[in-house]
Amino acid sequence: MMLFDKHLPTLERAREACRERHCWSPYPEMPKAYPNAEAAAASGKAAYEAMLGQPFDLDQPGTIGRLGEEISPYTQAPLGITYPQADIDALFDAAQSAMPAWARAPIEARLGALMEVLDTLYREHLFTLVHAVMHTAGQSYNMAYAGSGVNALDRGIEALVYAEEAMRAVTPKAGWERRFGPSEIRLEKTYRIVPRGVAVCFACASFPSWNAWPSMLASLATGNAVIVKPHPDTVLPMAITVRVCRQVLQAAGFDPNLVTMALDTKAQPLGKALIKHPKCAIVDFTGSTRFGKWVEENAHPAIAFTETAGCNTVVLQGADDLDAALRSLATTMCMFSAQMCTSPQNVYVPADGVDTPQGKVGFDEVAQRLADAVARLVEDPRKAAMIMATIQAPQTLALMEQMRDEGAAQGRVLLESRPYEHPDFPSARTATPLMLQVTPQSRELYGEERFGPISFVIRCDSAEDALSRATQDVKERGGLTAFLYATDEDFIARAEEAYANAGAQLTTNLTGAMPLNFAAAYSDYHVTGLNPAGNATLTNLAFVAPRFAVAQSRRPVKEGS
Amino acid sequence: MMLFDKHLPTLERAREACRERHCWSPYPEMPKAYPNAEAAAASGKAAYEAMLGQPFDLDQPGTIGRLGEEISPYTQAPLGITYPQADIDALFDAAQSAMPAWARAPIEARLGALMEVLDTLYREHLFTLVHAVMHTAGQSYNMAYAGSGVNALDRGIEALVYAEEAMRAVTPKAGWERRFGPSEIRLEKTYRIVPRGVAVCFACASFPSWNAWPSMLASLATGNAVIVKPHPDTVLPMAITVRVCRQVLQAAGFDPNLVTMALDTKAQPLGKALIKHPKCAIVDFTGSTRFGKWVEENAHPAIAFTETAGCNTVVLQGADDLDAALRSLATTMCMFSAQMCTSPQNVYVPADGVDTPQGKVGFDEVAQRLADAVARLVEDPRKAAMIMATIQAPQTLALMEQMRDEGAAQGRVLLESRPYEHPDFPSARTATPLMLQVTPQSRELYGEERFGPISFVIRCDSAEDALSRATQDVKERGGLTAFLYATDEDFIARAEEAYANAGAQLTTNLTGAMPLNFAAAYSDYHVTGLNPAGNATLTNLAFVAPRFAVAQSRRPVKEGS
DSSP: OHHHHHHHHHHHHHHHHHHHOOSOOSSOSSGGGSTTHHHHHHHHHHHHHHHTTSBOOOOOTTEEEEEOOOBOTTTOSBOOOBEEEEOHHHHHHHHHHHHHHHHHSOHHHHHHHHHHHHHHHHHHHHHHHHHHHHHHHOOOHHHHHIIIIIHHHHHHHHHHHHHHHHHHTSOSEEEEEEEETTEEEEEEEEEEEEEOOEEEEEOOSSSHHHHHHHHHHHHHHTTOEEEEEOOTTSOHHHHHHHHHHHHHHHHTTSOGGGEEEOOOOSSSOOHHHHHTSTTEEEEEEESOHHHHHHHHHHOTTSEEEEEOOOOOEEEESBOSSHHHHHHHHHHHHHGGGGOSTTOOOEEEEETTOEEETTEEEOHHHHHHHHHHHHHHHTTSHHHHHHHHOOOSOHHHHHHHHHHHHHHHHHSEEEEOOOOOOOSSOTTOOOOOOEEEEEOGGGHHHHSSOOOSSEEEEEEESSHHHHHHHHHHHHHHHOOSEEEEEOSOHHHHHHHHHHHHHHTOEEEESOOSSSOTTOOOTTTOOBOOSSSTTBOOOBTSHHHHGGGEEEEEEEEEOOTTO | OHHHHHHHHHHHHHHHHHHHOOSOOSSOSSGGGSTTHHHHHHHHHHHHHHHTTSBOOOOOTTEEEEEOOOBOTTTOSBOOOBEEEEOHHHHHHHHHHHHHHHHHSOHHHHHHHHHHHHHHHHHHHHHHHHHHHHTTTOOOHHHHHIIIIIHHHHHHHHHHHHHHHHHHTSOSEEEEEEEETTEEEEEEEEEEEEEOOEEEEEOOSSSHHHHHHHHHHHHHHTTOEEEEEOOTTSOHHHHHHHHHHHHHHHHTTSOGGGEEEOOOOSSSOOHHHHHTSTTEEEEEEESOHHHHHHHHHHOTTSEEEEEOOOOOEEEESBOSSHHHHHHHHHHHHHGGGGOSTTOOOEEEEETTOBBOTTOOBOHHHHHHHHHHHHHHHTTSHHHHHHHHOOOSOHHHHHHHHHHHHHHHHHSEEEEOOOOOOOSSOTTOOOOOOEEEEEOGGGHHHHSSOOOSSEEEEEEESSHHHHHHHHHHHHHHHOOSEEEEEOSOHHHHHHHHHHHHHHTOEEEESOOSSSOTTOOOTTTOOBOOSSSTTBOOOBTSHHHHGGGEEEEEEEEEOOTTO
């Protein structure tokens, strides 16, 4: 209980934030505000560098070899780190053996140990994780610190809050009495939280911790064990996570095999074998739509939580300050080279233009001004580097080339992509955004996620047509976020209803320095489950409650009691 | 809100009962205690009789014909009632059109209308339902009143309580402010409960309302529409339910097409077409293990809640009063001719006997005394009728014959089955229990649900062996309930843990007049999801929370506000 008591004040604040959904975090969001920031940053970087070219020390069962094929998007050189390759039966067996004592422990013991895991990641490993994320996922320093660091820790705490709420809804004991004919029956009933079994948590290449941490913690808090399956391109952040989990759980008196890692290679993926393993009971998957669909259809009897992708949409009806709107949009389209599941891709613009206080601004002008805004952002390599960082995977460059040609054939290229020179990493894999102007006839081109800095400006008949196409694309092809600029309040009301039914989280008329797709733990719900982009809502009760069962036992009250 | 206010005191008591899990119900459980019981019973019966041989008046869309093939297990004569056969596209379209206004209504409006549905079923239709259940499911009068009447209404209220809890966990609005670099961002956020879509609720032949009512109410409360798919043998109780839902919803100002009925025939089942319909978003299924497995594997993208079956197990280690234990067991094995999903089927007995204060009672003697206890219960036809009622389906008799022959070949027949003469219905389809004595070698015989009054007494090596086999059979083959008689407290503790992990709800050392398999709403959890017997826990948060999504919209706070 000591760890629970230690972290209770934070948990209490987090519970309140989840209830009220206001802005709160126990962590400073700027690296500079980290305690003793300069020394911590330096030693985190040194710790990262010391890992390069070395076997990663992860003492887990069933090691049958070593694997490692990570290449830094910043240097395009291999990290040279190798990790244990595990026999998956051994991992499942070890996970299952670890569970009974963990499941029997009081809720407070599990929550305390898991809060300690998050706190340890924050206090001891945050800056190491920053470099690990940079050189695998390819994020900028600041995004690796915030989005993959403290924001992801917040998502983890949030998952614990909801797991606790769902478990506390089950009273551990009850007395029950009733007359049946001649008998007065008095029963004592015991209700147990029974974990569903071994969870497999897939982490994605470009944004591993933000989804994986809450998934892992939701499973662990409810008594399950977790096998982490990182993307072979982005292992190090998850390997550090797994090691910290194991150390903290062991120090708290639990079996470290509650958390292990199953690594594979791109040439020989393990995913299906893990999911179809007879001991797999829960799957959390973040990644491609194609495999995510396979997971949803084939995970049974395991339950599946997925976050895949879709075509996130923007509808422009009007703006009080069109330049401010286009600037915000441009920034968000450039952010981490649009390699976030929340990045906008499709911009639906009425052919007759966008309403402004100065009158209608025509379609062509809107498209051009948006392209200009993007172009301006990437002019200065230093600014470009901060916003766009790198391209995680070489195949994204190939996709961009293909899209450019198809877009040029079907419509026109609004903005050509080019590599930009990263000021700190001259070998970085970079690309400025590719923007294509098309009509709704090109739906097969834009109607699915085109991962990377690729966007489409789509000429629609009218604002109504734009909204109708955008929400239909979301409903049928998937979409997590949506963005609207509008001056007509009735139109906004219709858009809010249409996007709610399509299941995309809508941001309206936001301008200024906040990235439009910023999703705050404790306040912004992520993924609805209403369209093909997945069902893993961070975090609501549906994300946690199915991870455990309630088993009861009842017996007559002993006489005299 | 008027209806909500009217029913709020009951809801408040129900919330408290769900929290504390004590014994409570707003309804008297004995028919005699119903208000103005004699007149109500007579007019309910008259209303039932007036329906016989008539077209059932159900004014719903898409009617393309009429169907009806119900045969009373009491008279073995057709009821002669015909019901609308619906075009399923028309039902889905109508359901979908009905949803937006229902989903937009405040939670209180939905809960109020649904409490009114339950109250109307209770006040105006309970005794009609009793006869409808008797002459389709074949239950006794008292069971139809309690198990399929007031207890099922309780399960409905319980579902509303949890649906409310899950929805109230989502605040409808929040203010959020944070600094991003130079900008102070102030957002107002709106969170909507968005129903998942059209639900299809399958009701089973032998116990339709107890599972279907909570499923329907869980879906409706969270804003969905429901298409009810009754078993073609047992339509009338669900047709009455659907008609009452439609009338009450319409009177409350909502579209009656929120609830419709899709009837099929045994020769031309509609189940798969309903589940694979592109507008099907939720499936609730109670029925056979075979089709339940198909549902779980194929419902996607719909979510599925299932309650199928399994081999419910009994372990005998010891008893302070063996006769009392065997009497309770015998009664429960006879109850409704073991046609309940909670009926015990497999009795695991140590070869070296059962501990009692008088010493060990040997295996053969235990088996014989259990068979004698069953035989005594069914000697008197009046008592037999009250406990066993009828056999719902003719194929159960065929199965019993087959099991008798296989059991005799592999082991021995402990108790032969015979028809008994029902005192009130001379043509009733009846059968006294068949009991077979076997060894674990006959696992293929007893290791699945054998629906009807068929039980197996299984000779195990020891009490430990009995427990180990019983819980393994549950885990691998499914099981909802489990029963234990034991005098060794360590053994009880091990059994509680083993059954919790296998996912069966355990009752230990219960004797007296309460049927061992009685499951009380607000107190007893039903189905765990941890074994192949289904995943529809009545009722926990996991049963309700996935039925809706949370969609948010956020925009800058208007200046000056």
